[in-house]
Amino acid sequence: MVGYRVHYYVFTDLPDEVPTVALGEGRQLTVIKTASSNRWQEISLRRMEMIEKLIEDEVINKAEYIFSLDVDSKFYAHWGAESLGDLVGALHSWFFGKSREQFTYERRPESQAFIPLDEGDYYYGGAVIGGRPDKVLKLVKTCRMQLDVDRANKIKAVWQEESHLNKYFLYNKHTKVFSQSTRCFHDDQVVRSDCVGGYVQFDCDNITVATTFFALGKYVRFLKDLLESAEQHFMVGYRVHYYVFTDLPDEVPTVALGEGRQLTVIKTASSNRWQEISLRRMEMIEKLIEDEVINKAEYIFSLDVDSKFYAHWGAESLGDLVGALHSWFFGKSREQFTYERRPESQAFIPLDEGDYYYGGAVIGGRPDKVLKLVKTCRMQLDVDRANKIKAVWQEESHLNKYFLYNKPTKVLSPEYLWDDQQAKLSFMKVVRFSRVAKNNTEMGVSALFTHTENQ
Numbered sequence: 001m002v003g004y005r006v007h008y009y010v011f012t013d014l015p016d017e018v019p020t021v022a023l024g025e026g027r028q029l030t031v032i033k034t035a036s037s038n039r040w041q042e043i044s045l046r047r048m049e050m051i052e053k054l055i056e057d058e059v060i061n062k063a064e065y066i067f068s069l070d071v072d073s074k075f076y077a078h079w080g081a082e083s084l085g086d087l088v089g090a091l092h093s094w095f096f097g098k099s100r101e102q103f104t105y106e107r108r109p110e111s112q113a114f115i116p117l118d119e120g121d122y123y124y125g126g127a128v129i130g131g132r133p134d135k136v137l138k139l140v141k142t143c144r145m146q147l148d149v150d151r152a153n154k155i156k157a158v159w160q161e162e163s164h165l166n167k168y169f170l171y172n173k174h175t176k177v178f179s180q181s182t183r184c185f186h187d188d189q190v191v192r193s194d195c196v197g198g199y200v201q202f203d204c205d206n207i208t209v210a211t212t213f214f215a216l217g218k219y220v221r222f223l224k225d226l227l228e229s230a231e232q233h234f235m236v237g238y239r240v241h242y243y244v245f246t247d248l249p250d251e252v253p254t255v256a257l258g259e260g261r262q263l264t265v266i267k268t269a270s271s272n273r274w275q276e277i278s279l280r281r282m283e284m285i286e287k288l289i290e291d292e293v294i295n296k297a298e299y300i301f302s303l304d305v306d307s308k309f310y311a312h313w314g315a316e317s318l319g320d321l322v323g324a325l326h327s328w329f330f331g332k333s334r335e336q337f338t339y340e341r342r343p344e345s346q347a348f349i350p351l352d353e354g355d356y357y358y359g360g361a362v363i364g365g366r367p368d369k370v371l372k373l374v375k376t377c378r379m380q381l382d383v384d385r386a387n388k389i390k391a392v393w394q395e396e397s398h399l400n401k402y403f404l405y406n407k408p409t410k411v412l413s414p415e416y417l418w419d420d421q422q423a424k425l426s427f428m429k430v431v432r433f434s435r436v437a438k439n440n441t442e443m444g445v446s447a448l449f450t451h452t453e454n455q
């Protein structure tokens, strides 16, 4: 956090032994005397309640973010603003790449930290907790209370407060939304990719990003601006393979492509129904991944064609499974999300569920992960069709359902999915990709605001 104001709080029973360390500008250190304790577990457990008190008494009014870090540690390289988020966890190095069954979650139902064998996303280390003070307060308060219940029941979770932390993160997912303020690049040709706090490293030179655009009927007219702007802003410096699906191959414009970039046109059957086209994207992407992309590209994106790039969209957007927040619903509450609410549809999401409203215009990730997504959505769409029900926002509704139960490992901020007709929010620094204005009647999109027409 070099370049930021940092306030260290050192809790110790030996204040006189706290070393004097020269602090940079804007950095300060407060020593807080605590009672001694010889029991290691006791000390580790009591951190939760001490952090709770510190946040309530002081941090809540004084800091934008808080971290609690293990003291038997050392920094070896840059740790900056890219680590900030509403609620931040770190993957425990010992369990990185291990499967769920190998995680040392608390397995006894008697403990409040209990996690059933078939649940759990990651194993988080107890050594790093971070986020907005109010979010971290909720975390430490909940863990402290669970610890108290366990104590009253004379049970101690297998990894003490770390077990409770893992339980908390399971049901209160970390949120990390990439935006302009996030520093994503790292030196040494290594890209730091967000993987909920774990760093996935890969060689920048060796990536191909497949990208699909569907341009049927009048939508071919969007291709020129879109492709030209993509050449300027999208994954510049990487190999990019555009796949353009269209029923009008002759009308695909010739756009000069940079080095390492290519475009394949795939002829599709025509269709006049907007919903049908948008729905069929899923199965066409499925086929494309299986037939070709799975062996040829490290990542794939499927993007709406009625769009344009306005600024850099690079490797910071890559992740195992990537979604983007729909600009219309950004900052709105769950009740306002236009999820499918009829239990008869496979896209059904109950009123009290759902994290975000994702736009159908951006799907991305590793080919195998995206394949699983499009296959699942396609099958759900098939079931709905058989049951003669069409989800309120077609495939976008199914996508939202999928992301609810298969969380994206990266959520792109609405910078990556804006709308030209929507005023930029004051705190937004940049729009990277945006939906261009179109005349819906002319384009045959009668259903845009009348999606009740669906049935």
Ligand SMILES: CC(=O)N[C@H]1[C@@H](OP(=O)(O)OP(=O)(O)OC[C@H]2O[C@@H](n3ccc(=O)[nH]c3=O)[C@H](O)[C@@H]2O)O[C@H](CO)[C@H](O)[C@@H]1O
Binding pocket: 213, 214, 215, 216, 217, 218, 219, 273, 274, 275, 277, 278, 279, 303, 304, 305, 306, 326, 358, 359, 360, 361, 362, 393, 394, 395, 396, 417, 435, 443, 444, 445, 448
């Ligand atoms: C910003 C955003 O998240 N947009 C989503 C939204 O409205 P949109 O109004 O953005 O939908 P849209 O008209 O762009 O249709 C989706 C896509 O289908 C293709 N297409 C459609 C009609 C046509 O005649 N020819 C053609 O090629 C084209 O690639 C287009 O981008 O809701 C749709 C619901 O189905 C999709 O989920 C869109 O991704």
Ligand SMILES: [Mn+2]
Binding pocket: 304, 305, 306, 361, 435
């Ligand atoms: Mn669109």
